[in-house]
Amino acid sequence: MSTTRRDFMVGMSAGALILLTGAPRALANSMTIKGVRYGMIHDETACIGCTACMDACREVNQVPAGVARLQILRSGPVGEYPAQEYRFFRKSCQHCDNVPCVHVCPTGASHIRAEDGIVDINPDLCVGCRYCLAACPYQVRFINPVTRVADKCDFCRKTNLAVGKQPACVEACPTKALVFGNLDDPNSPIAKRLVQETTYRYKQFLGTSPKMYRVPKGEVKS
Amino acid sequence: MKKIIKWLLLASLALGAGQLALASAQAADATPAAPSATSSADQAAQPTLAERQAKAEKKKAAAKKAAARFAKCEKCHDGEEGMHGKHGQVTNPNTGEQVTCTNCHGNASADHRKQRGGMVDVMRFGNDAFPLSQQNGVCMSCHEPDDLRKALWAHDVHATRISCTSCHQLHPAKEPMVGIPEKSRIKLCVDCHRKQHEAGLGGAVKEGS
Amino acid sequence: MWHDAFHFDSLVWDGPIAIYLFLLGISAGSATLSVLLRRQGAGSESGIIKATALLAPVSVILGLLILIFHLARPWTFWKLMFHYQFDSVMSMGVMLFQVYMAVLFAWLAVVFRAEIEALRRRLLVDKFAFVDGLIGWLARFERLLAPLLLLLAVLLGAYTGFLLSALKTYPMLNNPILPALFLVSGISSGVASTILLAVTLFREDGHSRGVSFVHRFERPIVAIELFLLLCFFTGLYFGGGQREAAMWAAIGGGFWSQVFWFGVIGLGILLPQLLGLVGSPAKAHQPARLVLICSLSLVGILLLRYFILYAGQMTVM
Numbered sequence: 001m002s003t004t005r006r007d008f009m010v011g012m013s014a015g016a017l018i019l020l021t022g023a024p025r026a027l028a029n030s031m032t033i034k035g036v037r038y039g040m041i042h043d044e045t046a047c048i049g050c051t052a053c054m055d056a057c058r059e060v061n062q063v064p065a066g067v068a069r070l071q072i073l074r075s076g077p078v079g080e081y082p083a084q085e086y087r088f089f090r091k092s093c094q095h096c097d098n099v100p101c102v103h104v105c106p107t108g109a110s111h112i113r114a115e116d117g118i119v120d121i122n123p124d125l126c127v128g129c130r131y132c133l134a135a136c137p138y139q140v141r142f143i144n145p146v147t148r149v150a151d152k153c154d155f156c157r158k159t160n161l162a163v164g165k166q167p168a169c170v171e172a173c174p175t176k177a178l179v180f181g182n183l184d185d186p187n188s189p190i191a192k193r194l195v196q197e198t199t200y201r202y203k204q205f206l207g208t209s210p211k212m213y214r215v216p217k218g219e220v221k222s
Numbered sequence: 223m224k225k226i227i228k229w230l231l232l233a234s235l236a237l238g239a240g241q242l243a244l245a246s247a248q249a250a251d252a253t254p255a256a257p258s259a260t261s262s263a264d265q266a267a268q269p270t271l272a273e274r275q276a277k278a279e280k281k282k283a284a285a286k287k288a289a290a291r292f293a294k295c296e297k298c299h300d301g302e303e304g305m306h307g308k309h310g311q312v313t314n315p316n317t318g319e320q321v322t323c324t325n326c327h328g329n330a331s332a333d334h335r336k337q338r339g340g341m342v343d344v345m346r347f348g349n350d351a352f353p354l355s356q357q358n359g360v361c362m363s364c365h366e367p368d369d370l371r372k373a374l375w376a377h378d379v380h381a382t383r384i385s386c387t388s389c390h391q392l393h394p395a396k397e398p399m400v401g402i403p404e405k406s407r408i409k410l411c412v413d414c415h416r417k418q419h420e421a422g423l424g425g426a427v428k429e430g431s
Numbered sequence: 432m433w434h435d436a437f438h439f440d441s442l443v444w445d446g447p448i449a450i451y452l453f454l455l456g457i458s459a460g461s462a463t464l465s466v467l468l469r470r471q472g473a474g475s476e477s478g479i480i481k482a483t484a485l486l487a488p489v490s491v492i493l494g495l496l497i498l499i500f501h502l503a504r505p506w507t508f509w510k511l512m513f514h515y516q517f518d519s520v521m522s523m524g525v526m527l528f529q530v531y532m533a534v535l536f537a538w539l540a541v542v543f544r545a546e547i548e549a550l551r552r553r554l555l556v557d558k559f560a561f562v563d564g565l566i567g568w569l570a571r572f573e574r575l576l577a578p579l580l581l582l583l584a585v586l587l588g589a590y591t592g593f594l595l596s597a598l599k600t601y602p603m604l605n606n607p608i609l610p611a612l613f614l615v616s617g618i619s620s621g622v623a624s625t626i627l628l629a630v631t632l633f634r635e636d637g638h639s640r641g642v643s644f645v646h647r648f649e650r651p652i653v654a655i656e657l658f659l660l661l662c663f664f665t666g667l668y669f670g671g672g673q674r675e676a677a678m679w680a681a682i683g684g685g686f687w688s689q690v691f692w693f694g695v696i697g698l699g700i701l702l703p704q705l706l707g708l709v710g711s712p713a714k715a716h717q718p719a720r721l722v723l724i725c726s727l728s729l730v731g732i733l734l735l736r737y738f739i740l741y742a743g744q745m746t747v748m
Contacts, residue, residue: 049376050411055404074375081367082382086375100599106522107514127510128503131521134443137600137748148503174416206599206748228708231701238697 037097037117038155039183039211040170041190041199042090046177046215049074049088056172060159067142069093069153070169078218087217093140093153094202094210095119101132101141110150117183117211118157123149137206155180183211271369274315295323306395315364326360326392348387361386376411388414436686441601441747447501449737452591453620454494456613456732459588460621461486462535464645466581471644475543478635479645482628484539491532491587520597524590531583538580541570588617595743602670603677604743608663612739615659619652620732627725630718637716653700677746687742690734699731 003011049072057063057070069092076086099119101110109125110132112118126149133141133150144151156167165171170178181190199213200220269277296304304310305321314321324330328345347357358381370377380388389410390399402410437445465483473480499508512529516522540547544566551562569576592610599605622645629635629642636642667678682688703724707715714720 048411048415050408050415052408052412055408077371077375077378081378084378086379103518104521104597106516106519106525107510108516125510125514126504127507129511129521130443130503131519134598134600134744139441139600139747143503150503172412174412175419203748208599224708228705231705231708235697235701235705238692242693 035182035184036115037183037211038180039095039117039190039213040155040167041179041193041213041215043177043179043215044088044217046175047072047088047090047173047217048175048177049086050174052172052174053090053169053178056168057153057156060156060168063151064144064146066145067151069140069151085218090212090214091138091140092212093119094138094208094212095153095155097209097211098207100135100137100208104131104135106131113157116157118155119152120154120157121150121152123147126150137203137208138210268366268368271315271365274364275313278313278315278318299323305393307392307397309392348385354382354385357385357387358382432686436741439745442741442744444740444744446737447497449733449740451494451497451501452613452736452740453733454490454497455587455591456617456620456736457624458487458491458494459584459614460618461490461625462580462584462621463588463618464621464625464648466538466577466584468641468644469542469577471640473641473644475546477641478629478633478639479625479641480542481633482625484543485632486624486628487535488532488539491528491535495528520590520594524594527583527586527590531580531587534576534580534583537569538573538576540566541573541576544570585614588614591617595739600748601677601743601746602672602674602748603667603681603746604739605748606663606666608659608666609739612656612659612663615652615656616732616735618648619656620729622646622649622652623725623728623732626721627729630721637718637721642716642721650704653704657700673746673748677743680746681738681742687738687745691738691742694734695731695738698727699734700728703727703731 051072054068054070054072058068061069063069071091073089073091074086075089077084078087079085095118097112097117099110099112102112102119105111106129107125107127109122109127111120111122113120128143128148128150130143130150133139133143141150141152143149155161156165160167160171166180167178170180179190179193181188183191183194185191194213197215200216201210201213204210305323309321312321313319314325317325326345326347328343330344334344345352345357345360347360362381367378367381370381390397461483465480465487468477468479475481499505502508511522511525514522515526547566548563551559589610592613595604596606596609625645626642629639630637664678664682667674669675682691706720706724706727710720
C-alpha cells in the first residue's frame, strides 16, 4: 500500500485532531472536572471523638437507625494512665476520583458528578444488586432500609450544600477538625491546608484517588 | 498404573481422616483449659468499686457516728447543700461507714466562715482555690481509673485536666451524668470544646505541643 | 460456629449468589459439552443432548430468578436490561445472558427440530405452523450457531469469575485465576449433571457414545481444576500482606477450611475418583454408580462456589 507524503501528513493531522477531542465521559476519570472538586480534610490531631458529626449527619440527612453514613472509630488507649491517648478515625465515603463503586454499577445509578466531583447515587436507577457495596474497599456503602437503594455520604449535596451551607458534620464539629472545600481552587482553605500540612489518604495504594484527606495523629495508618 | 493411583488416593484419604481426628483431639484439649485460665485472671485483677463497697458493708457495725457528724454540718448547711444523691447512701470503702460531708470537704474548723483568705480548710470543688490534683484526688480515692474508663472512655483524657465537677454534680438527687441521653452528652462535649477552641486553648493534645 | 461462618461484617453477597454461580456453571458447562458432542455427529437421540436441552435453559433461568429476588428492589430488575454500563462486568453479563439465551434456544430448536414439529402437530394441529418454517430457516445457520453458542457458553462460564475478580475490596477474590477456575469448574459440573440426567431421566446406557464422550473430559478437567486451585492459593501466598492473610484465613483452619478440604477436595474430587477406580470394570457404568459419582462431584462444585464466595469475603484488603 503506497501513499504520497502529502496525503500521509494530511491523514496524520486529521487523525490527531479527531483523537484529541475525546468523549466527555472520559473526564470522569481525569483530575479536573469543570474547576470544582469537593474534598474534605479530617484533622485527627484536632478530633476529640465527641461524635457530634455523626449525630448531625444522621439528623440532617435523616439516616435511619441501624445504618450510618458517617462513623468515628475510636482506637486506644495507648500509653499508661494518666498520659493516655486515643485516636479517632473517620469512616465515610472517600469520594474517590477513580471510583470502584461507579465502575461496577450495572445501571449507572452510582456516578461521579461532573460539576462538583461528588460521588452520588441516582435512586431511580438503583436496583439494589449490592455490587457497589462489595466493590467499595472502604466499606462505607449500605442499603438504606427505608428506600431500599444504595446509600452513603454525599457531602450533604441534597441537604446542606443545596442551601449553600457546609456539610452537617463540618458545621457540627466544635474543634473545626473538618475542613471542606474545592480542592481545585488554590485559594480555598482546604487547598491551602493541603499545601502546608502533611496529610495521608486511606488505602491510597489501591489507586482510588480518594478526596478525603487526613492529618495524621501519630503513625500514618495507610 | 491404576493400582498405584488407587493406593495413592486411599493413602491421602487416610491421611485426611487422621488429620481430622488429630484436629478434633486438639480442640478438645484446648477448650477445658480456657475457662480455668479466665477465672484465675479474674482473681488476680483489682476488685471493682462495687466489690470494695460490699466488703466495707461488713465493717458498718459502728455506723452511728456518721449520723452525728452529719448533724453538725446540717445545722447551717441544710436544704440543697445536703447530700440528696447516691453518695449519701453508699458506704465509703476507706472508712467502712456512710459517706459524710467531711469525707470530701475535709475537717472544717468551727469558725471556718471567718477564716482569712476565705474558708481555706474547706475543700471546694470546681474553682481554682485548690489544685486540680487535690480536688480530683478526693473523688479518685474511691473511683479508680479502670472503673472510670469502663463507664466512659473520656474519663481517661479529662481526669488530670479538669475537675470532676465540671460535668458531675453530687448533691442533687439525680446526678445529671447518670443515664444522660446521647444527644445531651454530645452537647456537653461540644459546648465546652467549642469555647475552648475559640479561645485558642486547643482541645486534643497535638503532637509535639 | 455456623452463625459466625455465615454472618460477618465484611459479607455483602451471601448464599443465593453462590447457588446462582453454581447454576450458571451447569448451564455453561452442559451447553459447551453438547455443542462439542454434536460435532461428533450426535443429535436429539443422545441422552446427553436431551439432558442439556433441559439443564441449560432451566438452570440459567432459575439462576436469574434467584438473582432477581435477591435484589434489594426486585421489581426494578428490568432497568438492568435498559441501562448498560460498558465498564461494569455485571452489565456486560446482562447483555451476554440475553444473547446466550437467544442463541441457546435457537440451537436447541434446530437440534430438536423434528421433535418440536411432531409435538406441535400433535398438540396444536394447524396453529403456529410458522414455527416449523422459522426453525427450518434457523437450521440453515447451524454452522454459525454452534460455534457461536460454544463461544458464548465459555464466556458465560468465565463471566462469573470476572464478576467476583473485579472486587478490589477482597484480596482473595481480586485474582486473575478466578475466571479460569470458574470456567473449568463449570465444565466439570456440566459433565456431572449431563451424565446424571442422561442415565436417570433419559435412561441412557452408561456405555453410550454420548456418555463416553463426555466422561472422557472428566479426568483432564479435574486435573486442570486442581492445578488452577494450586496456582490460586500459591498466588495468594506469594502476594503477601492481606493476600497471604486471606489464604490462611480461608484454608488454614476454621469452618470454611473444613468445607474446602473435606467438601471440595475430599467429597467432590478425591472420593469420586476413588470410586471410579475401585470395583470391577463390568459394574463400572452401572446407573447407580454413575449417579453416586456425579452427585458427589456436583456437591463438591457447589461447595467450591460457597467456599470461594464466603471465604473470599472474610478478608478485606
